[in-house]
Amino acid sequence: MATISTLLDRIDDYTQDADNLAFSRDQKKRALLDETARLSRFQLFGEINWEQGVLGTGRYSVADDTVEIAEVLYDGQVLHRTTEDLLDRRTANWEGTPGHPPQYWLTDHQAVNQFRIVPQPQDTGDPLPLLPPMPLLGRPEKNLLVWRFINPQSATGEEQESGLPTVLEDVSVFRAVATLCGLQTDFADPAKEKFFQELAELYLQSMGVVA
């Protein structure tokens, strides 16, 4: 796993622009991070998080690096994924109906890192740690477990690690080079753009990432 700086150096090599005359360093970094974000939308990077369930609280937030929430468990049990529309059809006043353990989770009309559980918990979960299992140090009882997919490169410092496996670092670099060479500037190079696009595609298809 290389640092952002190392990957930018690779982009410098492939674009022959070590002096940043054709593209600024920020432009290259933006292209690289955009490609990392694009890869993360393929649900490649999973995380599992523990969240404390809180009495009367139905709305929860997880980290900003979230791309998608895949599953939510409450009290160690599966909650059913639903939508506000479906709940409206089923129960007129579902948002104000207390008294049951949570049965559903939904993400519509929320920020991408937020979800709601319905009905709201009637207890607050125990925050004391429990070992094992890793990586969840909290107890599942009356608490939440969230399966989510993330963008591993939320930080942008050049000395920070890319968060990607080496093979996806290649893909990000190749795609960033293609993006830069495809910009309508004096340094546009359609042949190079196409070559690097196809090379990245070859990697991804070999991994089964792109259908």
Next chain:
Amino acid sequence: MNASELLTKTYEVLGNNFVFYEQAEVLRNGLSPAQRLLVLLKPDLLTRRVTIPLLAGELFYDLRTDRILVNGTVTNIANIAGSPQISDARVTFSDLATLPGWRLRRISTDATAIITSVPDVSSLRFTGGLSDGTSFAVGDAYRVELRTADCWRMERVLLGGMTDDDPVQSNDQLKSLTPTTLQSLRWHRRWYLKRGTPRHWFLHGWYWLCIWPRPEQDEFLTLVYRALPTELSPNNLNAVPDFAETHHDVLPHVAAAILLSKEGGGECQTAASWLSERLGAEPFAKLLNAVRGTVRDDRVVVGAT
């Protein structure tokens, strides 16, 4: 072929242009990506079997780490630009060279962690220094934490040890676990809490291996996976690619094609035809046909319009 010989052959393909293609660049941008491309196209080239412990009650295993700490000693420091803060330092750790396939997770001392970059199996390059203002010195002991992150496709997960001809049972069990998905487990409302003898596995993203049901007692598993090759480094030109030598001769040509592409324009078409010719002439052709579908005269034209 070792890295040095691969470099020589790559330069031959590139017309011995030592000025335009620096050695580090050839390794970093040519040979290392070429290695990875080859194992992606022909996964059989590099398969690994490792045995891992699974503690009672454990459901997850992080494929990035093996929780092993290596205590290294600084044997050499060079390129120090300023003291006490160090920039662009190269430190050689005496015992890392013997651990191919491992990657740096972090270096730390009792005082502070050090920001690192360019992980390498035999040496480390980093910027930054100790937060208390002191400097590094030869002979200093550092704690080096390593990880494996070389799995790109999990093939099998087995209960017990099956890394050689003498299988080892785990609590009287020796069996293959079957793959499942998080979506499939949704139908068992209390699947997360269930304990028993592990029967299934699934991956959550690239790194998290999940075993179900969670074991009631300590077990050990064997993972069989398609692996990524160890990066070639200018610090160890005797290193040999991890896969069979029968395919080493492909590397210089694929590396040269990727490197040539930086010249842009018509050279990209040359690079594409080099890739097509080399890959198309090798046993990779079938695989390429399967993944690409852009075939001309039984050869895949990687850069075809």
